Amino acid sequence: MDWDKIRIFFTVAEAGSFTRAGEDLGLSQSAVSRQISALERDLRAPLFHRHARGLLLTEQGDLLFRAARDMKMRLETTRARLTETAERPSGDLKVTTTVGLGSLWLTQRLPEFFDLYPEIRVELILSNEELDLAMREADVAIRLRQPTQPDLIQRRLFTVHFHIYASTGYIKQFGEPKTLADLDNHRLLAFGGDQPSYLLAVHWLSTAGRDVRNPRPYHCVINNISGLKTAVESGAGIAVLPDYVADQDNGLEQILRDVEMPSLDSYLVYAEEMRQVARVQVFRDFLVSKAQRWAY
Structure with missing residues (x-):
C-alpha cells in the first residue's frame, strides 16, 4: 500500500471530511477525494460511507484506520528515539493533568525545567x-x-490535601465558623459542573456534619478551581480548596482546622513504550524531585 495515500486516508478519517482534511494537508478537496478513490480501487474495498453530514468509516475503513493509527504511533516513537540522546533530551513532550493542578502547581515549576532542558518543548493539556x-x-x-x-x-x-478556606476580609465581615454547624449561617462556594465524581467528592461543604438528604445550599458553584480560588480570595464565601492553591500569601485563611478532610494521591503516568524516551525520563525525575520538596 502507498504510505502517502494511507497518510491522506488517516487525516480524512480523523477530520471527517475531505475539505477539512485538505486544509490540514495543504491540498484541494478534489485532490484529497481522488487519492481516497484511488486507494479504494487499490484495496478493492469502500473505506467511507459518504453522506451530506460528512464521512463515516466502513468496516473495512475502520480496520485500515486502526492499522494506520498504530503505524503513526510507532513512527512517532521511533522518530523521538532517533532525534534525541540521553545527554541532550530534546523534542516535543505532551503533558496532561487536571486544570487545577496544571494551572496552579505545574506551570509554576516549568521555568526551572526549561532552564535545565532548553531543547524540550512542552505542550500542556489541562483537562x-x-x-x-x-x-x-x-x-x-x-x-x-x-x-x-x-x-x-x-x-x-x-x-x-484539601481544607476549608475563607479570606481575611470575609472573616472580618462575617466572623469565623467554629463548628460545622456554623456553616449553616455562611455563604458557601463549591467546585462543580460536569466533573469526574472523585474530584467532586472532596468538595463536601453542603453535607459536612449534617444529613446528606438535607444539604446546605451553595451561593455559587464554579467549574474551575482557579475561579473558585479567586472567588474565595475576593471574599465571596467559604470553600474547600486543595493546598496547592493556598500555599502562598494570598489572603486565604484555613478555618475549621480540627475537621478531618479528604485527600487525593497524585501519580505520574506514562505508557510502557515511552519508558526509554529521554525527555520522558528527565521530566519524570524532575517532577519526583519537586514532589519530594513539596511538604504536603
Missing part, C-alpha cells in the same frame, strides 16, 4: 477528563487517582 495515553493522546499524565490500566507505568508523587 479533568483522563486522556488515553495508550493511544498517544498525551505522552505523560499527572493524575489525582491511581491508574487501573495494567500497561501504564506509574509513580506516586505526593498527596493533595
Whole structure:
C-alpha cells in the first residue's frame, strides 16, 4: 500500500471530511477525494460511507484506520528515539493533568525545567477528563487517582490535601465558623459542573456534619478551581480548596482546622513504550524531585 495515500486516508478519517482534511494537508478537496478513490480501487474495498453530514468509516475503513493509527504511533516513537540522546533530551513532550493542578502547581515549576532542558518543548493539556495515553493522546499524565490500566507505568508523587478556606476580609465581615454547624449561617462556594465524581467528592461543604438528604445550599458553584480560588480570595464565601492553591500569601485563611478532610494521591503516568524516551525520563525525575520538596 502507498504510505502517502494511507497518510491522506488517516487525516480524512480523523477530520471527517475531505475539505477539512485538505486544509490540514495543504491540498484541494478534489485532490484529497481522488487519492481516497484511488486507494479504494487499490484495496478493492469502500473505506467511507459518504453522506451530506460528512464521512463515516466502513468496516473495512475502520480496520485500515486502526492499522494506520498504530503505524503513526510507532513512527512517532521511533522518530523521538532517533532525534534525541540521553545527554541532550530534546523534542516535543505532551503533558496532561487536571486544570487545577496544571494551572496552579505545574506551570509554576516549568521555568526551572526549561532552564535545565532548553531543547524540550512542552505542550500542556489541562483537562479533568483522563486522556488515553495508550493511544498517544498525551505522552505523560499527572493524575489525582491511581491508574487501573495494567500497561501504564506509574509513580506516586505526593498527596493533595484539601481544607476549608475563607479570606481575611470575609472573616472580618462575617466572623469565623467554629463548628460545622456554623456553616449553616455562611455563604458557601463549591467546585462543580460536569466533573469526574472523585474530584467532586472532596468538595463536601453542603453535607459536612449534617444529613446528606438535607444539604446546605451553595451561593455559587464554579467549574474551575482557579475561579473558585479567586472567588474565595475576593471574599465571596467559604470553600474547600486543595493546598496547592493556598500555599502562598494570598489572603486565604484555613478555618475549621480540627475537621478531618479528604485527600487525593497524585501519580505520574506514562505508557510502557515511552519508558526509554529521554525527555520522558528527565521530566519524570524532575517532577519526583519537586514532589519530594513539596511538604504536603
